[in-house]
Amino acid sequence: DIQMTQSPNVSASVGDRVSITCRASQSISSWLAWYQQKPGRAPKFLIYRASSLERGVPVRFSGSGSGTEFTLTISSLQPDDFATYYCQQYKSYPYTFGQGTKLEIK
Amino acid sequence: QVHLVQSGAEVKKPGASVKVSCKLTGDFPTQLSIHWVRQGPAKGLEWMGGFDPEDGETTYAQKFQGRIITTEDTSTDTAYMELSSLRSEDTAMYYCARGVVKGSFDFWGQGTLVTVSS
Numbered sequence: 001d002i003q004m005t006q007s008p009n010v011s012a013s014v015g016d017r018v019s020i021t022c023r024a025s026q027s028i029s030s031w032l033a034w035y036q037q038k039p040g041r042a043p044k045f046l047i048y049r050a051s052s053l054e055r056g057v058p059v060r061f062s063g064s065g066s067g068t069e070f071t072l073t074i075s076s077l078q079p080d081d082f083a084t085y086y087c088q089q090y091k092s093y094p095y096t097f098g099q100g101t102k103l104e105i106k
Numbered sequence: 107q108v109h110l111v112q113s114g115a116e117v118k119k120p121g122a123s124v125k126v127s128c129k130l131t132g133d134f135p136t137q138l139s140i141h142w143v144r145q146g147p148a149k150g151l152e153w154m155g156g157f158d159p160e161d162g163e164t165t166y167a168q169k170f171q172g173r174i175i176t177t178e179d180t181s182t183d184t185a186y187m188e189l190s191s192l193r194s195e196d197t198a199m200y201y202c203a204r205g206v207v208k209g210s211f212d213f214w215g216q217g218t219l220v221t222v223s224s
Binding site: 052 | 206
């Protein structure tokens with residue numbers, strides 16, 4: 001199975017630029033998605049194929065990377081962005097998620 | 107826009123089975139890719155299995171092989187996930203999700219809480 005490892009939880013302030021990293025245990029090309037989840041809610045789809053923004057997602061979100069190293073960047077944090085973020089590989093079965101990175105208010 | 111509406115919470119005893127439904131509404135193609143993902147209490151997301159309409163195959167995570175069955179009823183646009191031989195570790199929120207761009211998930215159900223307790 002492909003293991004996905006995310007960067008630790010992070011504290012930040014409104015207006016900050018924040019990056020969350022995700023590392024795959026083997027190359028997944030660009031078959032990576034990012035999700036945002038708030039307590040008690042289902043995950044929300046943000047980015048697919050590593051860098052393509054899902055329709056309706058604010059442009060302050062961006063994704064980059066390929067192979068084994070990926071990054072989700074929020075250019076200017078808004079109050080609504082404080083949540084837990086997950087990466088997911090869909091290069092091969094079983095699809096696997098990172099452990100999650102909680103973005104908290106400083 | 108697609109909406110996925112799941113069945114209500116369930117409480118089951120160890121060894122029992124649970125069947126969760128996922129009703130699709132909105133504008134979607136005839137053949138759907140529906141996957142199932144679960145999340146234990148204060149835990150991360152775990153993919154369980156799903157259907158790929160490109161090859162017509164259903165694939166399950168090895169961890170659930172022999173205990174999970176997923177089906178789709180195209181006449182009612184409803185997908186089902188049945189998990190058997192339940193144990194306490196199966197207590198979790200279970201989500202259905204639509205697969206797109208090969209295997210990412212754009213629309214999710216609201217989740218069904220399954221509690222396994224004696």
